[in-house]
Amino acid sequence: MRIDVVTIFPGYLAPLREALLGRAVGTGLLDIAVHDLRDWTHDVHQAVDDAPYGGGPGMVMRPHVWGEALDDVLAADPRPARLVVPTPAGRPFTQAAAHAYAAQERLVFACGRYEGIDQRVVDHYAASMPVDEISIGDYVLVGGEVAVLVVVEAVARLLPGVLGNPRSAAEDSFSDGLLEGPAYTRPEVWRGHAVPEVLRSGNHGAIARWRRDRALERTAERRPDLIAALPPDALDEADRAL
Ligand SMILES: O=C(OCc1ccccc1)c1cn[nH]c1
Numbered sequence: 001m002r003i004d005v006v007t008i009f010p011g012y013l014a015p016l017r018e019a020l021l022g023r024a025v026g027t028g029l030l031d032i033a034v035h036d037l038r039d040w041t042h043d044v045h046q047a048v049d050d051a052p053y054g055g056g057p058g059m060v061m062r063p064h065v066w067g068e069a070l071d072d073v074l075a076a077d078p079r080p081a082r083l084v085v086p087t088p089a090g091r092p093f094t095q096a097a098a099h100a101y102a103a104q105e106r107l108v109f110a111c112g113r114y115e116g117i118d119q120r121v122v123d124h125y126a127a128s129m130p131v132d133e134i135s136i137g138d139y140v141l142v143g144g145e146v147a148v149l150v151v152v153e154a155v156a157r158l159l160p161g162v163l164g165n166p167r168s169a170a171e172d173s174f175s176d177g178l179l180e181g182p183a184y185t186r187p188e189v190w191r192g193h194a195v196p197e198v199l200r201s202g203n204h205g206a207i208a209r210w211r212r213d214r215a216l217e218r219t220a221e222r223r224p225d226l227i228a229a230l231p232p233d234a235l236d237e238a239d240r241a242l
Pocket residue numbers: 086087088112113114115116117134135136137138139140141142143144145147
């Protein structure tokens with residue numbers, strides 16, 4: 001997979017070179033190219049933003065700079081690409097979206113700042129390629145760069161060979177529509193807190209049941225929306241008895 005990121009703060013994407021992702025990049029599983037949007041400005045001030053039509057606070061990122069940048073970035077590789085634009089106004093990014101993105105040959109991320117990017121940029125490219133405006137949560141960041149780090153990590157860990165232990169991606173939180181339950185490791189007792197007995201019983205049926213019950217309890221408590229979203233056949237009678 002090839003990933004391109006266009007941003008006015010390339011340094012913000014440095015963490016992509018670290019550890020897990022750094023290794024994936026090093027082994028060729030993932031190509032990441034970060035581009036400075038200002039390289040496509042021509043004025044001495046390298047202006048990338050301007051006042052919003054209609055008035056209002058803040059600035060909007062100018063369409064023509066983005067157009068020149070994205071045209072060049074897209075032309076640099078023949079593989080079909082999906083343009084991803086993080087914004088508080090986007091569709092929620094979920095684990096399902098991460099799986100869909102992991103199947104893409106190429107992702108191009110446009111990092112908005114200020115009040116965002118002139119809408120005509122998204123509208124223009126949407127006519128010739130898939131474009132997703134996505135939100136990583138209901139809060140406002142200063143720019144899209146941090147959201148790109150989140151999305152790239154969620155996607156890259158699903159790529160075969162990137163994660164040390166492939167099984168754990170399959171048993172992720174959300175893989176069965178529920179939150180992950182509590183996890184424990186040695187010592188057996190820590191500051192007077194003992195590990196739940198069943199987990200040391202060796203009874204794998206009871207352990208699976210206990211884990212499912214904890215996941216259901218936690219999900220019902222913290223994310224009733226996920227319970228409501230479960231397909232009708234997702235809960236068996238043992239689940240319902242909980
Ligand atoms: O703040 C975010 O993106 C940066 C951004 C982009 C456009 C205008 C303002 C800020 C964001 C929040 N949840 N998901 C993304």
